[in-house]
Amino acid sequence: MKIRVKTTGLLDEYLPPNSDNPAEIEVQTDVTPMDVVRRLGMPPGDKYLIAVNGDVVPQSEHAAFRLTENDTLSIMPPLKGG
Amino acid sequence: MAWQRKILRVDLSSGSVATEPLNMDWAFQYIGERGLATKYLWENMDPKVDAMSPENVLIFATGPLTGTMASTSGRYAVITKGPLTNAIACSNSGGKFGADLKYAGYDLLLLSGKSPQPVYLHIVDDQVEILPADELWGRSVWETEAWIRSQQQNPHLKIACIGVAGERGVYYSCIVNDLHRAAGRSGVGAVMGSKNLKAIAVQGTKGVTVADPKKFMQVTYEMKKLLENDPGRKGLTKLGTNAMMETMQEFGGLPTRNFQQVQFDGYDKVGARGMRVRKPNGHVNLITNKACFGCTIACGRIAHIDKEHFTIVNRKEYWHASGGLEYETAYAFGPMVGVDDIDACTFAGFLMNEHGMDPISFGVTLAAAMELYEMGVITREDTDGVELNFGNAEALTIMAEKTGKYEGFGQVLGLGSKRLCEKYGHPELFMGVKGQEFAGYDSRALQGMGLGYATSNRGACHLKHDTFEVDMDDQSGNGKAKPCKTSQDFVAMIDSTGLCLFPASAWGTTEFQQQIDAACEGDWNEQRILECGERTWNLERQFNLAAGLTAADDTLPPRLLEVPAPGGTAKGKVCELDKMLPEYYAERGWTSEGVPTEHTLNRLGLT
Numbered sequence: 001m002k003i004r005v006k007t008t009g010l011l012d013e014y015l016p017p018n019s020d021n022p023a024e025i026e027v028q029t030d031v032t033p034m035d036v037v038r039r040l041g042m043p044p045g046d047k048y049l050i051a052v053n054g055d056v057v058p059q060s061e062h063a064a065f066r067l068t069e070n071d072t073l074s075i076m077p078p079l080k081g082g
Numbered sequence: 083m084a085w086q087r088k089i090l091r092v093d094l095s096s097g098s099v100a101t102e103p104l105n106m107d108w109a110f111q112y113i114g115e116r117g118l119a120t121k122y123l124w125e126n127m128d129p130k131v132d133a134m135s136p137e138n139v140l141i142f143a144t145g146p147l148t149g150t151m152a153s154t155s156g157r158y159a160v161i162t163k164g165p166l167t168n169a170i171a172c173s174n175s176g177g178k179f180g181a182d183l184k185y186a187g188y189d190l191l192l193l194s195g196k197s198p199q200p201v202y203l204h205i206v207d208d209q210v211e212i213l214p215a216d217e218l219w220g221r222s223v224w225e226t227e228a229w230i231r232s233q234q235q236n237p238h239l240k241i242a243c244i245g246v247a248g249e250r251g252v253y254y255s256c257i258v259n260d261l262h263r264a265a266g267r268s269g270v271g272a273v274m275g276s277k278n279l280k281a282i283a284v285q286g287t288k289g290v291t292v293a294d295p296k297k298f299m300q301v302t303y304e305m306k307k308l309l310e311n312d313p314g315r316k317g318l319t320k321l322g323t324n325a326m327m328e329t330m331q332e333f334g335g336l337p338t339r340n341f342q343q344v345q346f347d348g349y350d351k352v353g354a355r356g357m358r359v360r361k362p363n364g365h366v367n368l369i370t371n372k373a374c375f376g377c378t379i380a381c382g383r384i385a386h387i388d389k390e391h392f393t394i395v396n397r398k399e400y401w402h403a404s405g406g407l408e409y410e411t412a413y414a415f416g417p418m419v420g421v422d423d424i425d426a427c428t429f430a431g432f433l434m435n436e437h438g439m440d441p442i443s444f445g446v447t448l449a450a451a452m453e454l455y456e457m458g459v460i461t462r463e464d465t466d467g468v469e470l471n472f473g474n475a476e477a478l479t480i481m482a483e484k485t486g487k488y489e490g491f492g493q494v495l496g497l498g499s500k501r502l503c504e505k506y507g508h509p510e511l512f513m514g515v516k517g518q519e520f521a522g523y524d525s526r527a528l529q530g531m532g533l534g535y536a537t538s539n540r541g542a543c544h545l546k547h548d549t550f551e552v553d554m555d556d557q558s559g560n561g562k563a564k565p566c567k568t569s570q571d572f573v574a575m576i577d578s579t580g581l582c583l584f585p586a587s588a589w590g591t592t593e594f595q596q597q598i599d600a601a602c603e604g605d606w607n608e609q610r611i612l613e614c615g616e617r618t619w620n621l622e623r624q625f626n627l628a629a630g631l632t633a634a635d636d637t638l639p640p641r642l643l644e645v646p647a648p649g650g651t652a653k654g655k656v657c658e659l660d661k662m663l664p665e666y667y668a669e670r671g672w673t674s675e676g677v678p679t680e681h682t683l684n685r686l687g688l689t
Contacts, residue, residue, distance in 0.1 A: 008329045009328070010317050049333070078554065
């Protein structure tokens with residue numbers, strides 16, 4: 001199935017080469033946000049802020065939440081302002 | 083060791099200069115910088131005095147790690163009573179000034195009284211002079227730096243000074259050091275101006291002695307390696323703090339048009355990526371990044387404005403490179419006032435540094451004025467003929483300059499948002515706490531941020547606690563009191579060391595403790611340094627209570643408490659302060675009225 005992945009900060013370096021941001025990618029059904037994090041090569045041990053279709057997915061559900069066709073997955077690093 | 087064990091007292095009324103030993107009992111209770119200066123402020127003035135009166139005390143404070151080889155060791159703090167808030171002001175800065183003040187041999191510089199004439203302070207190690215500044219009065223920050231260096235024929239001087247805004251009492255005027263670093267918040271520049279003190283120029287040559295040099299070298303090396311590999315550090319180095327713009331946009335917590343919206347269509351034009359875009363004529367806003375003293379992050383941005391841009395096309399004096407947009411400046415001059423012109427935002431940022439003003443407070447004040455203008459409450463007759471609509475980039479830059487020079491409607495904008503909104507009969511449009519304007523985070527989307535804003539001792543502030551991660555993980559008010567309190571104490575500890583807050587993405591309590599313990603005499607364990615932070619927070623609270631503030635000041639504007647977020651991930655939510663605040667007071671060991679209990683004061687040695 002197809003989903004769209006939107007990243008912020010330095011995480012755009014992990015999107016497929018020459019893709020837009022959001023990037024449209026093909027994934028298997030039933031994937032979780034953490035599956036996509038690994039698939040894109042983002043360090044799995046890092047902390048991410050994740051939203052799906054504009055709703056926050058708590059960290060405790062990053063490896064359990066199931067994405068569906070045409071979802072927009074936002075992956076953000078926990079930066080601080082100043 | 084690590085402290086210089088000496089403070090410098092200058093009474094500007096009499097012109098007397100004296101040194102005295104640092105009170106080491108207090109140093110062991112408060113570490114240094116923010117905490118130690120708060121203790122000295124508490125012991126040296128009545129919190130009830132007018133912030134702009136000679137009785138107010140202005141303290142420049144270094145920490146034990148300031149000027150050492152630890153990463154980010156360039157910090158110093160300015161502690162005083164702030165005119166913007168009538169509460170304690172606690173404003174810190176980087177650059178190189180703090181290290182030189184320490185190298186000159188002083189942990190703290192205490193300034194009291196008021197000079198009968200404009201003066202500046204000239205310090206070269208033990209030589210301290212109060213010198214006439216009549217020729218400097220009315221000059222900008224940048225002119226002042228150049229004049230003093232030329233006059234003293236000393237390129238090694240590090241200078242902290244005020245512009246016209248500080249001289250004329252703009253409520254959010256700041257103290258700028260090294261041209262574009264600033265102790266920015268709460269109007270500390272106006273306090274300096276009220277004392278007729280234009281500048282402090284310092285050169286220090288004495289260095290800093292640490293308790294265990296070998297251990298300190300090893301520990302700081304290990305800490306720099308940790309920082310080097312940290313993803314948060316990498317983001318700050320490459321993109322700067324302005325990377326936050328797109329995250330806040332995506333999250334829906336980006337305050338827009340005086341908090342009427344939570345997302346801004348033009349965010350990418352004024353964010354970190356907008357700074358890197360090459361225009362058709364070849365111009366790129368961002369030139370490079372820049373580090374403060376001893377820093378291995380280098381989050382600072384150096385930028386320049388397109389010479390063809392309307393702001394500077396006929397003003398060659400602004401064709402040079404200078405301090406570029408950080409997130410809070412970009413938010414305040416971009417989404418908050420609806421402007422998506424990066425060169426206009428950068429120019430307004432230059433003007434803040436040149437004239438010595440806090441960009442957050444200026445931008446938020448202008449946003450309130452724009453809302454009032456669009457409501458018809460403020461008219462063109464008030465604004466010197468300028469159309470003050472949201473999105474008007476020219477209005478942003480005109481008003482930044484008018485305020486910096488204290489001209490026309492700029493004098494009204496110089497009141498700050500709270501006083502401006504009250505003047506025009508709409509206090510509900512003030513977006514801030516205790517008189518100080520909000521940073522770039524909407525607390526309907528970030529609930530813990532709302533609690534941190536409401537309870538911050540210096541008024542609305544995003545830098546005195548750290549609940550970003552828990553806020554972005556859970557958008558309810560549940561469970562926010564404890565991380566808010568804990569992080570406030572943690573940050574108060576960091577602010578008391580002489581180090582910057584930003585390594586906290588890689589360093590926890592252990593990492594800070596190891597560096598303090600290696601540098602400072604005494605036994606510094608984790609519990610002890612966190613208790614120093616908690617003690618500082620409670621003493622700041624005591625100062626505010628004595629100044630006349632109450633629990634009623636721990637609140638947020640009705641727009642955040644009653645009007646649901648219009649979009650973003652928190653669409654439909656309001657800030658649940660009524661739920662979080664009682665939990666926070668209990669977590670702190672305070673009464674339901676927000677007053678530290680006897681038990682809490684006893685536990686912290688504050689009775």
